[in-house]
Amino acid sequence: MSCVDYFLSEEQQMIVDVARQITDEKIIPQRAELDESETFPTEILNDIAQADLFGLYIPEEYGGFGGGSFDMVLALEQFARGCVGIATTFAASALGAYPIIISGSDEIKQKYIPDIAAGRKWAAFALTEANAGSDASGIQTTAVLDDGDEWVLNGTKQWITNGGEAQIYTIIAITDRKKGPRGASMFVVEDGDPGFSYGKKEKKLGIRASATRELVFQDCRIPKNRMLGRQGTGFFTVMRTLDLSRPGIASLGVGLGQAALDEAVVHAKHRVQFGKPVISFQAVQHILADMAIQVEASRAMVYATARYIDSGARNISKESSMCKVMATDMAMKVAVDAVQVLGGHGYMREYPVEKMMRDAKILQIYEGTNQIQRNVIGQALNKEYSRN
């Protein structure tokens, strides 16, 4: 309920208020049904668009609000308090847009970003393949320049969030295998491009309101100017994108953790056993206390990291990875604890915490597993301490 005063500006408080109202009035009443029926949350995305939140992180010259990482974190935390599946869908559009914002020419930004900012079109980001998960160098999708004016893409992307629902896709493909990490480039592919189709739709443990699908490229032809940045800069764009997006995933952990804590405390106050509300038992109090400590510590770290990024800091990989690990491991633990506090009720689908537990797991896996994040942190430490 109450949390530390983080001294939000008036605008930041407005973002929280708008996102909170959407969460309470639109997301929470529908989340169980959307999860159960694995339905894509089109109407709720339209509500978010109508409230101008799709443009939160987008520069004003492209129709956005011109906000930063922190603004995005504040909104995502609220949405995740309601449903991580819906919050993921929203975040995935940003993930798909970042490569265009980071590396796109002004012309290509003008073409795609205003629609994404207004929520008229949704974006998706496609990196993962069957043999390229944590090891991004295993990418097999290729792009070949044909006759000098069209790229021809071949390959299959896997587990793509918003696949089949988004209209704009940012894709990484190999343009010169001999060049290793400098041999990959990023492209924009549109829904309906010739040779571009959707494959299997996945059935998942959690975040079931979100769509996860294969993207199939069979001699998919796109105009030459759909490449983002120079040839060979694909990995740079991907790394920069993930550095910016990880605090967002961390904030999904904070929102989910807060929701799990809220449910657990309210239940513990009402559930009577041995003639007393179970919150009066120290065994339960200590679980709740540990949950609260971890939620607040994670929130403080995520907010601090987002503010650090917004200050213009360049080397943010380590910090961005640290907050992702901290907040998402917390979310998993706190969600499991919430189910324990609710006991038999917590295990029933009638109560929201079992869904939180299912949803929490993906946060430790996607946008770089928490093991890969630790690699990033470890390598950064090694580098930092080698300087002297």
Add this chain to the structure above:
Amino acid sequence: MKIVVCVKQVPDAKDVRLDPKTNTLAREGVESIMNPYDRHALEEAVRLKEKVGGTVVALSMGPPQAGEVLREAVACGADEAVLVSDRAFAGADTWATSYTLARAVRKVGFDLVICGKQAIDGDTAQVGPGLACRLDIPYVTCVRAVTGVDGDKLELQRLMDDGYDELEMPLPGLFTVVREINEPRVPSLKGKMRARKIEITTLSGGDIDADPACLGLAGSPTQVVKVFSPQFNRDKTMICGEVEAQVEELVAVLEKLV
């Protein structure tokens, strides 16, 4: 089309308590919200504007703090905000309120007025129809859908106990809405920014050329004497014994009552 939406600031029903000593609403510390039915009225006005063009004016009669609901209305899509406020309006019943609102609405100008079916504090459902009568325009209450807009008339569905009526209403006119009519939107970020800066037009009794005798307590033929939670304390008497004796005793009790 110029649409005026009447919005009222009311105490949040979740928090309403009666002060047991004074038998009045305990407003201290109770959060104020926009009357929920008025949110639906505003949403319908904004949707009509988006469809056929025009402006939406949110209008509220109340103390200066009612400006908050007007800002909320702007955040949700109203173009202008008008606060009708004057100490002389205090204590107005629905008769004086509809008089005051009518003067203000006429001053602002309108093609259509939309109100919530009723306010959740007074629950009279009289102000909408009263306002239409004062303005001498047609009105339809409990509208559940606007099915057509055709130049100078609206096609409306009025919710009834056993279904709904399909009606046509010429403009200028007024209708009141039920919750089924729409799902109100959440304020937008740009709307909130605009709401923060917008200048609220304030109209006093003098600004609307009101007759002081028709305002506030002086202009109110009804007065709230007492507000209380009804107590249902029943006295129980058991009648025992032979059946005939019981009947006799019961008849005696009933005779005493009549």
